[in-house]
Amino acid sequence: MDILSNLAFGFEVAFSLHNLGFAFIGVLLGTLVGVLPGIGPIATISMLLPITYVMPPVTGVIMLAGIYYGSQYGGSTTAILVNLPGEASSAVTAIDGHQMAKRGEAGAALVVAALGSLFAGFVGTLLIAAFGPLLSNVALAFGAPEYFSLVVLGLLGSVVLAHGSTLKAIAMITLGLLFGTVGTDVNSGTTRFTFGNLNLVDGFGVAVVSMGLFGIAELLRGVSEPSQQDGTANKVSRLWLTAAQFKASCFAVIRGTAVGSVLGLLPGGGAILSSFASYSIEKKVARDPSRFGKGAIEGVAGPESANNAAAQTSFIPMLTLGVPATATMALMMGAMIMHNINPGPTIMTKQPELFWGLIASMFLGNIMLVILNLPLVGIWVKLLDIPYRLLLPGILLLSVIGLYSLQNSTFDIVSAFGFGLVGYLLTRFGCEPAPFLLGYILGPMLEDNLRRALTISGGDPGVMFTQPVSLALLVASAALLALLAAPAFRRNRDVVFQEDN
Amino acid sequence: MNRSALSLIQNEDFISAIVFAAFGIFFVVNSFSLPFGSLDDMGPAFFPRIAGCILIAIAAAIGFRSVVSNTSSGQEVFKIALLPLMYLVVAVFLFVITLPSLGLIGSSVLLVAVSGAACKDRRWKEIAIIAVVLPILVSLIFVYGLSLQTPLLPWR
Numbered sequence: 069m070d071i072l073s074n075l076a077f078g079f080e081v082a083f084s085l086h087n088l089g090f091a092f093i094g095v096l097l098g099t100l101v102g103v104l105p106g107i108g109p110i111a112t113i114s115m116l117l118p119i120t121y122v123m124p125p126v127t128g129v130i131m132l133a134g135i136y137y138g139s140q141y142g143g144s145t146t147a148i149l150v151n152l153p154g155e156a157s158s159a160v161t162a163i164d165g166h167q168m169a170k171r172g173e174a175g176a177a178l179v180v181a182a183l184g185s186l187f188a189g190f191v192g193t194l195l196i197a198a199f200g201p202l203l204s205n206v207a208l209a210f211g212a213p214e215y216f217s218l219v220v221l222g223l224l225g226s227v228v229l230a231h232g233s234t235l236k237a238i239a240m241i242t243l244g245l246l247f248g249t250v251g252t253d254v255n256s257g258t259t260r261f262t263f264g265n266l267n268l269v270d271g272f273g274v275a276v277v278s279m280g281l282f283g284i285a286e287l288l289r290g291v292s293e294p295s296q297q298d299g300t301a302n303k304v305s306r307l308w309l310t311a312a313q314f315k316a317s318c319f320a321v322i323r324g325t326a327v328g329s330v331l332g333l334l335p336g337g338g339a340i341l342s343s344f345a346s347y348s349i350e351k352k353v354a355r356d357p358s359r360f361g362k363g364a365i366e367g368v369a370g371p372e373s374a375n376n377a378a379a380q381t382s383f384i385p386m387l388t389l390g391v392p393a394t395a396t397m398a399l400m401m402g403a404m405i406m407h408n409i410n411p412g413p414t415i416m417t418k419q420p421e422l423f424w425g426l427i428a429s430m431f432l433g434n435i436m437l438v439i440l441n442l443p444l445v446g447i448w449v450k451l452l453d454i455p456y457r458l459l460l461p462g463i464l465l466l467s468v469i470g471l472y473s474l475q476n477s478t479f480d481i482v483s484a485f486g487f488g489l490v491g492y493l494l495t496r497f498g499c500e501p502a503p504f505l506l507g508y509i510l511g512p513m514l515e516d517n518l519r520r521a522l523t524i525s526g527g528d529p530g531v532m533f534t535q536p537v538s539l540a541l542l543v544a545s546a547a548l549l550a551l552l553a554a555p556a557f558r559r560n561r562d563v564v565f566q567e568d569n
Numbered sequence: 570m571n572r573s574a575l576s577l578i579q580n581e582d583f584i585s586a587i588v589f590a591a592f593g594i595f596f597v598v599n600s601f602s603l604p605f606g607s608l609d610d611m612g613p614a615f616f617p618r619i620a621g622c623i624l625i626a627i628a629a630a631i632g633f634r635s636v637v638s639n640t641s642s643g644q645e646v647f648k649i650a651l652l653p654l655m656y657l658v659v660a661v662f663l664f665v666i667t668l669p670s671l672g673l674i675g676s677s678v679l680l681v682a683v684s685g686a687a688c689k690d691r692r693w694k695e696i697a698i699i700a701v702v703l704p705i706l707v708s709l710i711f712v713y714g715l716s717l718q719t720p721l722l723p724w725r
Contacts, residue, residue, distance in 0.1 A: 122715055233582075235631050239589045242624040246596045246617055253613040260613055261599055291657060291687050292650035457688035461681040461699055464657070465707050468664055468680060469673070473717045478665045485661050489654075494588070496649065497581040515616040527609025 071197055078424030082432055087127050087425065094131035095433045098138020099440055102154045103146050103448045106290045106456060107463055109139040109155070110505075111283035113399055115466055117275040117406065118473045125407035126422050130429045132403055136396055137189065137379040137430065140339055141437045144181040144372050145448050149174060152452065157339035157375040160347045164360060164367030175307045177368050178445060180317045182438045183309075184369045185376035188325040189434035192380025195329055196387070197427050200416070203388040207413040210389075212520035213532045217541035219514045222391045224545045225335030226506055227552075234552050237503045240494075244507025245514065247272065254512070255519060267479040274402035275474055276484045277508055281501040283467050284488025289495070290456060307442055317369035320350055324370035328377030338382050338394040339375035346374035380430060387411050387423060391510070395502035398509040579647060586632030593624035656687030672722040673712065677704030 081087060101112045113132050120128030143155030148165035161181060168177040210218070227237040250261045251271030262268040309317075327349060328342040350370040351360045360367050383400075385393045390412030392398040401411050409415070415423055441448075471480045491501050525531035532538045596617050606612025660683035667676040678700050685696035711717040 119715055233631075235627060235634070236582075236585055239585075239624060239627045239631065242620055242627060243589065243592055245620045246592065246624065249596075249617045249620075255611070256604075256613050258603060258613045260603060260617065261596070288654055288657060291653040294689065455690070457685065457690055457692075458695060458699060460688060461684045461696075462703050462707075464660070464684050465677055465681055465703055468661065469677070469707055469711050469717075472668075472719070473711055473715065476718065478668060481661065481665055485658075489658075493649070494585070496647075497585045497588075499585055515611075518616070519611045522608055522611060525609075527607060529608065 070201075074201075074420070074424050075197060075428060077420070078426075078428035079431075081126060081421045081425030082130070082428035086124075087130050087429060088432070090123070090127045090131040091134050091429045091433050092436055094134020095138035095141075095437050096440065097131075098135040098140075099142035099145075099437065099448065100451070101135065102139035102142020102144075102158070103451055104454075104459065105146075105152055105154050106286060106459065108282065108286070109136050110278060110396055110399060111286055111467075112139075113396070113403070114275055114279040114283055115470045117278075117403055118470050120403060120407070125404065125409055125419075126425050128407060129400070129404060129422060129426055130433075132400055133383070133426060133430065134433045136400070137376060137433065138437055140372075140375050140379050141182065141185055141441050142448065144185070144368075145178065145441055145445060146452060148177045148181065148368070149445070149449050150452060155339075157343045157371075160343045160371040161368055163347070164362070164364050167361070167363035168365065168368065171363050173363065173365075176309050176313050176365065178442065179307050179309050180313065180321075180365055180369045181372040182441050184317065184321040184324065184373035186434050186438050187321055188328060188373035188377035189380055189430065189437075191325050192329055192332070192377045193427055193430045193434070195381055196384055196430075197424075200384060200388050200423065200427075203384065204413040204416050207389045210413075210537070211535070212517045212524065213535045213538040214541065215391075216514060216517040216521055217532055217538040217545070218389065218391050219510050219517065221541045221545045221548070222335040222385070222393065223503075223506060223510060223514075224548050226394065227503060228548050232500050233498055236499045240499050240501070240503040241507035244504040244509075245511040247277070247504075248508045248511025249515070254516070265479075267477060267483075272483055272487075273474065273480065274399065274406065274509060276471065276480050277487055278399050278402070278505055279467055279471060280484035280487025281491040281505060283463070284485055285491040285495060285501065287460060287464055287467075288488055288492040291460060294456070307445075313365050317365050320346075320366035320369035321373045323349060323353070324373030325377045327370075328374035328379075329381045331374070332378030332381035333384055333393065335385070335391075335393045338396070339378045342374040342378035343371035346370040376434075383426075387415060387426075388413065390513075392506070395505045398506050402509050580635050581647075582631055582635035586628045586635060589628035589631065590625055593621045593628060595621075597621035597625070653687045653689075657684055660684040660687070668719075670723060672720045673708045673717075674704045674721050675723060677708060680704075 097112060098109065101107055101109060112135050116132065120132065139155055140157060143153055143158030144161045147153035147158040147162035148169050151162050151166040153159045153162045165177045165181070168174065223241050227234055227241065250268055252259050252269055259269055324346040327346045331342040331345060332338060347367060347370060350366045351357050354360065354364070354366060382393050382397050385391050386397040386401050390410065392401050404411055409419055409422060468481055471484050472478065474480050495501060521531055522529065532542060600614040600618040600621065603614035604612035605614045605618065660680045663683060664676045664680040667679060681703050682696060682700040685691060685699060708721055712719065712721060
């Protein structure tokens with residue numbers, strides 16, 4: 069079968085000492101970042117973007133991907149043991165996981181989280197391998213109008229499924245689109261909004277924007293809003309599952325994997341939404357829902373599998389269609405573009421070693437993570453004892469020097485800090501930064517396809533509506549907007565995210 | 570009149586609307602110096618101007634909604650701890666200013682020292698230690714591990 073030979077090729081790439089090593093570094097960093105609150109995968113990926121310059125693109129992508137799905141594992145460890153979810157997607161795990169820990173069942177919770185994530189990781193990776201090429205073939209038939217509508221759908225979709233005010237999120241997307249135009253217009257060669265500043269001729273740069281909005285803004289928040297830590301770490305019991313626990317969690321894992329795989333594909337879906345959705349489903353499906361909130365193992369197994377499955381499948385739209393589903397994927401795409409790789413249907417033919425190597429590496433990465441997370445649990449928990457006042461200068465220093473290393477320019481440091489300040493203030497006013505990043509990265513794609521579509525059609529904007537696929541995508545976007553306005557949907561949306569704060 | 574004006578300024582939705590409108594106007598106004606083109610031949614100003622107008626429209630909607638229905642979360646949103654933020658601003662400023670003169674390690678020491686002082690629960694001994702250890706560690710990683718071309722010390 070074609071898939072098998074491609075996978076074999078992928079494993080060949082993934083098993084090279086170089087790629088294996090950096091995959092390990094990636095998942096290790098990911099776990100670390102997942103464990104520590106106050107720094108997340110987006111900020112870490114941004115900080116390591118400059119470092120990936122010195123390595124071949126495949127290796128860089130493998131490492132960055134490892135950080136992302138690794139952080140899902142790390143977040144659950146602290147969620148269970150210390151009730152401190154390192155990642156938003158582990159917030160749900162903390163609910164029942166920590167209760168289990170208090171009952172002395174921390175070991176079981178950790179095992180079920182790790183094994184559930186492993187299963188979900190495998191399934192997710194298989195899905196990418198199976199459906200990736202199929203989707204790419206579909207996308208090869210896409211023209212400029214279809215791409216335009218797809219990006220519109222992607223941008224709007226990311227708002228619908230996220231929480232917070234929709235209008236403000238759409239405003240942030242639009243603002244991101246505008247900032248994306250700063251620099252040189254590819255089509256005409258004229259510089260836009262640079263005001264004569266030579267540093268802006270190529271725009272701000274993905275790394276600058278994301279490090280500023282997610283890294284520096286998070287540091288600013290950490291220093292001005294210190295959080296109270298519930299430092300009581302529970303003793304970890306035997307790392308084992310009884311037969312009863314295994315049976316109980318088995319189906320939760322399968323359900324969680326299914327939920328996560330599907331939701332990970334959707335724009336704005338991703339790990340956070342999947343874990344919440346899985347928790348709600350488990351509660352609804354359970355024979356005795358009152359156990360939830362008091363240490364129900366399904367409440368750990370389901371969400372953990374869901375968030376890891378989503379982490380894997382969220383790569384699919386980005387790799388095959390070239391349209392990222394979440395801000396993290398947008399950033400990974402930005403990283404690839406920096407390496408002169410264009411994600412999209414052509415990636416299978418032009419850079420097969422990247423696609424299949426990445427998939428194979430995800431298999432291996434998931435295995436490495438189970439080994440890392442189970443025996444080394446004690447070390448991770450000790451790390452939580454490092455006070456934030458010591459972490460902050462370190463992270464700031466890494467960010468600043470990393471920014472400088474992009475182009476040996478202090479302008480990048482200053483502009484990133486500017487993004488961080490404004491981003492932090494806007495976040496306090498209820499405007500999320502993730503839609504901005506999506507708009508910033510997808511802006512050029514939107515403009516480019518709009519221009520091409522209009523040029524080909526001779527100035528007729530109706531072309532977006534006459535092409536069937538494009539029309540379908542735009543109708544879906546309109547439906548999403550209508551959904552947002554419907555009061556019933558808004559109520560449910562808020563309920564799902566009730567736990568998030 | 571006075572009270573409703575005050576509550577408006579304390580309404581984060583209203584402030585967000587102002588900020589968005591300001592950005593929108595900025596981009597639209599600055600797009601006038603660029604050729605707009607036509608539908609079948611989009612100029613460089615086409616996309617930014619339209620996106621800017623959309624942003625202004627959304628800002629108006631947010632602003633309108635904030636005035637009509639009281640959506641504010643109240644005053645806590647505006648209680649921004651300025652002092653720690655200022656420490657970080659100064660830290661980064663010092664780094665940028667001293668980088669050419671003090672070298673990478675030198676300016677890093679200043680960055681770590683000032684940012685370490687930003688946290689309320691700071692201890693001077695700890696700050697002294699990390700201000701020496703971290704700059705050396707990180708600078709060495711970047712210059713020797715990642716071939717960052719920049720002088721480490723003032724006299725090199």
